[in-house]
Amino acid sequence: MRAVFLDADTLGQWQDSEHHKAKVDLSPLVECFDECKLYGLTSPKQRLERCQDAEVIITNKVVIDRELMDQLPNLKAIQLAATGMNNIDLEAAKEKGIQCFNVADYSSFAVAQLTLQFILNFATRANDHFNLTRQGAWQESRMFTLTDFPTMEVADKTLVLIGYGNIAQKVEELAKAFGMRVIIANIPGRPMRDNQVPLNNALPQANFVSIHCPLTKETKELVNKDFIDLMKTGSFIINTARGPIINEQHLADALKSGKLGGAGLDVLSVEPPSTDNPLLQDDVPNTYITPHIAWASHEAKIRLIEGMAENMRGLVE
Known part of the structure; x- marks a missing residue:
């Protein structure tokens, strides 16, 4: 299954399989997929290109609206790197059979x-x-x-x-x-x-x-x-x-x-x-x-990544 994380920088520095300088380890999430592309941040104009082939979109603050979903026939699921789901058009996702996940109680x-x-x-x-x-x-x-x-x-x-x-x-x-x-x-x-x-x-x-x-x-x-x-x-x-x-x-x-x-x-x-x-x-x-930091303890980020991985393992299985 192919996935894309559109704004991984919102979790702070992260590490990939080749470079281990990061403060937050995304490997439990990345390993759920056959392929997972990580982007630090994604502008509205970059959404379609980066999501074109994805079956799973992972996003924190990048908006996933009906207009974008209409152009993504392969999309099966959206995973929020957060609890609040106001950045997703949930009605459109339901109509299209796209599963939406968040992580509750991590922070x-x-x-x-x-x-x-x-x-x-x-x-x-x-x-x-x-x-x-x-x-x-x-x-x-x-x-x-x-x-x-x-x-x-x-x-x-x-x-x-x-x-x-x-x-x-x-x-x-x-x-x-x-x-x-x-x-x-x-x-x-x-x-x-x-x-x-x-x-x-x-x-x-x-x-x-x-x-x-x-x-x-x-x-x-x-x-x-x-x-x-x-x-x-x-x-x-x-x-x-x-x-x-x-x-x-x-x-x-x-x-x-x-x-x-x-x-x-x-x-x-x-x-x-x-x-x-x-x-x-x-x-x-x-x-x-304070600059929206309440959620961002190191321990909370670890729980968030583990929660997303658990959701995605269930999806892949």
């Missing part, structure tokens, strides 16, 4: 870990105090300490989770280990579950809100001015899910006005972002943005 701990990192950084202001030390402020302090930023304890603070899949459940477990109170909010338009609280009731209780839901029609720009207005003044928002769930201009306005105390974001609406993204401007305070 749950890694994403939950960064979520807690954001929460703890807002509590301790460790990053801000670190920067003061690097700038020489502690060295010039008139006493042994320097507490220029207010700190707090997360115990007894309320964390509201938007979404309750594997990642959010791991966040809940870690948050409770720090003594936090956790509320699971219902997303408007979805059935209410026994463990959930209506969103409008949950948000006013939150010291922290953490986003863990998929990007859908229901959740696009779910976090907007109306959403933020329901939150406590000085509370914090964290997003390690998908950037378009947040209206970025509304969030930037809330941070500048002081309505929100801070934002910890691992995702933005366009990635890589443009320099005019409202959240990247110098006048937006207490905003910590």
Whole structure:
């Protein structure tokens, strides 16, 4: 079976059978096929040429749409190097009998870990105090300490989770280990579950809100001015899910006005972002943005590769 991996560089450096300088070993996946071509990145214009003879396409962020599928009569399966499947036209794939696979739960701990990192950084202001030390402020302090930023304890603070899949459940477990109170909010338009609280009731209780839901029609720009207005003044928002769930201009306005105390974001609406993204401007305070790294621990990448290989072994057999 012939396969092509369109954007292998999204997993970091990788190794082939001849060169062993890589940090991530793709051989468990590559060995599933008679032939597997690895491309670092693939532009939209390069998709057709590179996929022409493939029976299996492996992709992380390269979009596989109906137009492309129409031109690939040999295509039997698409394997996502991810969990979210919004880069595939699933309806078209189903119509054409093309099997689609993802890997669930490979990065749950890694994403939950960064979520807690954001929460703890807002509590301790460790990053801000670190920067003061690097700038020489502690060295010039008139006493042994320097507490220029207010700190707090997360115990007894309320964390509201938007979404309750594997990642959010791991966040809940870690948050409770720090003594936090956790509320699971219902997303408007979805059935209410026994463990959930209506969103409008949950948000006013939150010291922290953490986003863990998929990007859908229901959740696009779910976090907007109306959403933020329901939150406590000085509370914090964290997003390690998908950037378009947040209206970025509304969030930037809330941070500048002081309505929100801070934002910890691992995702933005366009990635890589443009320099005019409202959240990247110098006048937006207490905003910590990481470049979509939550999923990318070495251990998570190994689980991802093993998960893809398991899917493909089942397909080949």
